[in-house]
Amino acid sequence: MSAVRPGILLVLDGWGHAEPGEGNALAAADTPCLDRLRATPAAVLAEASGSAVGLLPGTVGNSEIGHIVIGAGRPVPYDSVLVEERIDDGGLRSHETLGAALDGLAATGGSLHLIGLASDGMIHANVHHLRELLRIAALFAVPAVRIHAITDGRDVADGTAAHHLATVEEYAAEAGVGSIATVIGRGYALDKSGDLALTERAARAIADGTGHRIGEPEEALATGGGGDEWVEPGVVTGADGQPLGPVRDGDVVLFTNFRSDRIQQLADRLYGELAGRGVTFLSLAQYDTEAPIPALVHRADAGGGLADRLAECGVRSVRIAEAEKFEHVTYYLNGRKAGPAPLEEHVRISADGRTDHRAAPEMNIDRVTEAIGAAARRADVPLVVANLANIDVVGHTGDYAATVRAAEHTDRAVAALCRVASGTGRWMLLVGDHGNAEKMLAGAGGVSRPYGGHTTNPVPAVLVPAPGQEAAQPTGTATLADIAPSVLSLLGLGPAPAMTGRALW
């Protein structure tokens, strides 16, 4: 252990690279420390999207796959890709559990309820998967399919929900089955902060049709004063004036998101109420719910990475992030293994109740920075891993000025952490997990709109050497898969056998 050279791995969430220009909040921000670090020869750009990390080519990066790959040291086929493969090879159509559930509906006259994010943002869901599920429902002659459409405005530009609802309706018409029964903003349906009152609003609309009544799905959008994300749960009524889609005993509920973290609160809530009434639950991909919901597509193994190697070498690490990004530096970074590994400590900086990130772009960065400092000062902790959430979380609001301020707060924190690293004899490796704030405008048809989503841009990665340490200049193309081998090498350890990335410094 004495040979281990201590360090800090700092993920700047949503820190992407693009040339300065309109809508680049990171280039516009006054960030003297980050600018200086990025100008050193130890700075490099790393691929963080598409096939470099295990996504389909051209797909924007996201926090889940970003942190998984940072930890695994290799690209990991992401759930969205595995779903696509099962669509392409016919595995979904011939899936036994799905087939049995749909045959059951054909026999009883029950309904299939498809619940998921209705956009092509490719972070939590892809509306094209819904198209395939509608086609399968038609093949099985399911009598009724009720679509519970969750509006986005976060993974895709705000104001596009009408377009996505129209796409869903087009897919239903093409399949000859399916009607939108509820329209619910993701702020309600995909809460992951533990605010059960929000989940309750979504669950009531889906389960028993309680909510604001509408004749056509698009009417729900008029309530979105807070944008597509906050569309009030709207319940579509049929010709008889009754809600189209309450869940009845014996129905089948299928969740269509492929990413678990934001749908699982709702999935657990609905299961708790409805499973006892003979409702069958299924999910397109594997979820981390408490409820035992069978998945149609299983996850790839993401183990054998940094956490396993640290445990094997007896290296203690402390993981620190604020609530929004806590599972990123723990669960995802550890290859989706729950609970701390041996010799691992987790510090979760709780949210302080301020939910408008535009008004408080500093979030809890001072408390996160203090916690990193406290861990770094401990001689028994060779590795501190932390995430600074601001650039991504504030970037998602689509508010350019607030995101510039988020980058400036991040710069201030990084400057403080450089002093901590040098004062404690540590190296510090900074990396983004995917792009976001370097692109705050997106154009379609010659019109630019505020854009708060992720990007396909590469991310900066830079080593701040420990006092007296030489930082080599990386060569060749870098990807997020190179981060775990680099961290291990900086600690003075070799890579894990499953890693395909290489040490950059």
Ligand SMILES: O=C(O)[C@@H](CO)OP(=O)(O)O
């Ligand atoms: O907030 C989220 O759930 C996604 C965007 O939908 O962002 P991230 O991948 O950074 O967690």
Ligand SMILES: [Mn+2]
């Ligand atoms: Mn992220």
Ligand SMILES: [Mn+2]
């Ligand atoms: Mn994000």
